[in-house]
Amino acid sequence: MTAMLDTKPDTANNDAGAVAETSPQRQLYRHADLKRMLDPQSIAIVGASSRKGSFGERLRANLGEYEGRVYLINARYDDIGGEQCYPSVSALPEVPDCVVLAVPNEAVMAVVEECAGLGVGGVVIFASGFAETGHPEQVAAQQRLGEIARESGMRIIGPNCLGFANYQRKARVTFSEYPVSRPLTTTSVGIASQSGALSQSLAQAIERGVSVSHTISTGNSSDVDVADLVAFLAEDPGCKAIACVFEGMANPRRLIEAAEIAKSVGKPLLIHKIATGEIGAAAAMSHTGSLAGSDAAYRAAFRRAGVIVIDDFEALIEAACFFAKAPPPKAEGVAVVATSGGAAIMAADKAEIHGVPLPQPSPSVRAILEAHIPDFGSANNPCDVTAQVVNNPESLWACGEALMSDSAFGAVVVPQPVAFAPHTPRIGAFSELSQKHGKITCNVTISEWLQGPATQEAEENAHVAQFRSMTRCFATLAQWQQRDARLRRGARKLERLTATSVADEAAELIRRAGNTVLAESESKQVLDLYGIPVVREILAQSGDEAVAAAQKVGYPVVLKVESVDLPHKTEAGVIRLNLGNETEVRKAYDEVMANANKVEPQPRINGVLVQPMIGAGVEIMVGARMDPLFGPLIVVGMGGVLVELLKDTAVELAPVTRDEARDMIDGLKGSRLLQGFRGSKPVDMEVLVDVVCRLSEMVSDQRELVAELDINPLICSENRIIAVDALIVRT
Numbered sequence: 001m002t003a004m005l006d007t008k009p010d011t012a013n014n015d016a017g018a019v020a021e022t023s024p025q026r027q028l029y030r031h032a033d034l035k036r037m038l039d040p041q042s043i044a045i046v047g048a049s050s051r052k053g054s055f056g057e058r059l060r061a062n063l064g065e066y067e068g069r070v071y072l073i074n075a076r077y078d079d080i081g082g083e084q085c086y087p088s089v090s091a092l093p094e095v096p097d098c099v100v101l102a103v104p105n106e107a108v109m110a111v112v113e114e115c116a117g118l119g120v121g122g123v124v125i126f127a128s129g130f131a132e133t134g135h136p137e138q139v140a141a142q143q144r145l146g147e148i149a150r151e152s153g154m155r156i157i158g159p160n161c162l163g164f165a166n167y168q169r170k171a172r173v174t175f176s177e178y179p180v181s182r183p184l185t186t187t188s189v190g191i192a193s194q195s196g197a198l199s200q201s202l203a204q205a206i207e208r209g210v211s212v213s214h215t216i217s218t219g220n221s222s223d224v225d226v227a228d229l230v231a232f233l234a235e236d237p238g239c240k241a242i243a244c245v246f247e248g249m250a251n252p253r254r255l256i257e258a259a260e261i262a263k264s265v266g267k268p269l270l271i272h273k274i275a276t277g278e279i280g281a282a283a284a285m286s287h288t289g290s291l292a293g294s295d296a297a298y299r300a301a302f303r304r305a306g307v308i309v310i311d312d313f314e315a316l317i318e319a320a321c322f323f324a325k326a327p328p329p330k331a332e333g334v335a336v337v338a339t340s341g342g343a344a345i346m347a348a349d350k351a352e353i354h355g356v357p358l359p360q361p362s363p364s365v366r367a368i369l370e371a372h373i374p375d376f377g378s379a380n381n382p383c384d385v386t387a388q389v390v391n392n393p394e395s396l397w398a399c400g401e402a403l404m405s406d407s408a409f410g411a412v413v414v415p416q417p418v419a420f421a422p423h424t425p426r427i428g429a430f431s432e433l434s435q436k437h438g439k440i441t442c443n444v445t446i447s448e449w450l451q452g453p454a455t456q457e458a459e460e461n462a463h464v465a466q467f468r469s470m471t472r473c474f475a476t477l478a479q480w481q482q483r484d485a486r487l488r489r490g491a492r493k494l495e496r497l498t499a500t501s502v503a504d505e506a507a508e509l510i511r512r513a514g515n516t517v518l519a520e521s522e523s524k525q526v527l528d529l530y531g532i533p534v535v536r537e538i539l540a541q542s543g544d545e546a547v548a549a550a551q552k553v554g555y556p557v558v559l560k561v562e563s564v565d566l567p568h569k570t571e572a573g574v575i576r577l578n579l580g581n582e583t584e585v586r587k588a589y590d591e592v593m594a595n596a597n598k599v600e601p602q603p604r605i606n607g608v609l610v611q612p613m614i615g616a617g618v619e620i621m622v623g624a625r626m627d628p629l630f631g632p633l634i635v636v637g638m639g640g641v642l643v644e645l646l647k648d649t650a651v652e653l654a655p656v657t658r659d660e661a662r663d664m665i666d667g668l669k670g671s672r673l674l675q676g677f678r679g680s681k682p683v684d685m686e687v688l689v690d691v692v693c694r695l696s697e698m699v700s701d702q703r704e705l706v707a708e709l710d711i712n713p714l715i716c717s718e719n720r721i722i723a724v725d726a727l728i729v730r731t
Contacts, residue, residue: 031235037122040097047102048072116152125158161219162196188213190239192229209459259305268323329410336382344382419452549610565603617717624699681718
């Protein structure tokens with residue numbers, strides 16, 4: 001074996017993400033597969049050093065409190081600091097669980113091969129200069145590391161990584177300045193990240209009192225990736241919630257599989273995804289294709305797997321700590337008890353924004369509040385106990401007890417406008433109340449003294465969640481309630497709506513279409529097979545035929561040029577609406593044909609579709625597209641010409657259940673229009689839900705043939721829901 005050099009590894013880029021991932025598809029690693037490496041009884045440092053600042057020296061110092069056995073390896077030394085130093089891994093008195101390589105790039109491969117031959121549990125590689133460089137020889141070297149891992153069963157983290165910290169075992173297996181170990185609580189958060197720097201950033205929450213069980217980053221993911229880390233933490237008993245920073249991966253379904261493991265054991269998984277750009281949206285032909293981009297697909301997949309998506313990185317640890325502490329909500333309502341009228345109003349504002357109900361207290365509870373609150377306070381919810389509690393703290397405890405006992409409330413929010421010493425006993429008092437009633441207290445520090453008195457006490461308390469933002473508090477409460485509603489709903493119940501033979505008939509229609517973009521009438525034939533109501537229409541080749549068709553379908557009518565080269569007819573000026581007589585039809589026919597013939601290059605024209613004019617209603621867009629990572633997606637949004645302007649849409653993986661379709665519709669900002677608005681009649685929601693489900697079934701069946709699909713608009717009224725325009729784009 002080559003002697004280990006006492007030099008710093010090449011780590012110019014120690015914050016690599018998914019771009020350097022070279023692992024092929026494989027089975028997910030579970031807790032048992034990673035236990036020897038991430039929960040080691042013994043650790044060997046290859047490249048141990050006494051040189052100040054070297055990675056080997058830093059790693060040795062970081063393992064000062066480690067509860068297992070540490071072996072130093074460097075052929076240049078007999079001992080380091082009085083500890084025996086071995087020339088190689090083979091020379092150790094035992095096969096170590098975890099070997100950490102603090103060596104230059106060129107020395108990595110030989111050590112990894114030696115470790116694999118010995119049966120080492122896992123290897124952590126700090127050195128960079130592999131696939132992240134883009135150079136073929138470095139990419140090949142990283143691929144070889146992955147092959148060694150798969151052939152030997154020895155796990156590898158890295159290369160180009162910061163390592164990990166297992167705070168349960170006081171094993172800080174990193175050269176970086178991770179926070180030192182502190183006593184853990186029963187509500188510890190585990191951190192999994194592709195980015196080493198961001199994992200370390202999150203781990204610094206330890207400094208303000210947060211209990212962290214693990215901090216693990218993957219670097220280039222030659223073997224172990226972020227999905228494996230999530231699966232490991234999901235099955236680790238010392239981790240109560242998982243905070244994950246995720247960029248992307250070639251096969252994200254493995255992360256979804258890991259999320260399902262967390263869901264199955266009841267462990268909250270919170271993901272903050274970076275790199276959320278909508279790649280490919282600009283090239284989409286349909287409205288759906290431009291609206292359901294990569295980020296929407298990830299969110300849909302995460303939602304299906306029970307993942308809690310956190311949009312702001314700064315909110316990730318706060319929310320994870322809350323979910324590690326909070327029991328299931330006993331009620332949707334939240335009570336606010338504040339010592340400041342302004343803070344109470346702020347809480348009410350944020351509750352409304354995030355849809356968190358603040359019901360009023362019961363009469364018996366209100367009587368208690370009124371007995372302890374001055375006339376210039378408020379016994380409503382939000383409850384303003386006023387600053388008088390400084391002189392009479394018992395009144396705050398009495399009000400807190402009353403609100404906690406009210407069955408309308410599942411949580412109590414306690415804003416702290418000013419940080420000062422008297423807040424400290426409040427943490428203990430509300431903790432006792434939370435424990436007694438099986439509810440959670442949210443202590444919201446809105447003072448700019450972000451780590452002033454009582455904040456650490458709140459972080460360390462198992463029954464009090466600490467927030468440093470009112471909006472983040474109520475956003476988290478909303479997600480808590482939404483997660484509980486999904487869990488109570490139980491397993492998905494997906495029912496087939498059409499005969500299986502329909503899938504074959506529809507596939508044949510799509511294959512027979514001569515163009516990549518199906519004509520409107522061809523698209524509607526496919527939809528009709530799936531029981532989706534479509535408007536009646538007749539294709540006319542002349543003004544006379546258009547008049548005859550109008551008389552047959554009944555006035556008023558709509559004229560549309562049918563051309564596979566004109567997928568967006570409004571923009572091309574080839575639609576005329578609400579035509580009431582023969583004269584108007586002839587004029588409209590000439591106009592739309594003239595406009596179509598002005599388009600360059602010259603479009604292929606089948607003729608003009610004549611359809612009955614459908615009465616007014618709420619216009620909805622229902623569409624679908626094939627995502628390269630997740631497969632078929634179903635999209636629902638407010639339709640018509642404003643669909644892309646408003647971008648009021650909901651996206652789910654197809655096919656969807658009736659509950660999921662209903663959630664999509666209810667989640668639209670414009671959903672109030674469907675419920676009846678300013679005198680209009682409510683839409684038949686069950687029929688609309690049925691249409692969404694049927695379209696999702698269709699796109700799931702035809703995933704190999706259909707790239708994009710639009711029904712826009714689907715006109716919805718009290719007595720009728722009907723598709724008046726449709727577009728299918730083949731793969």
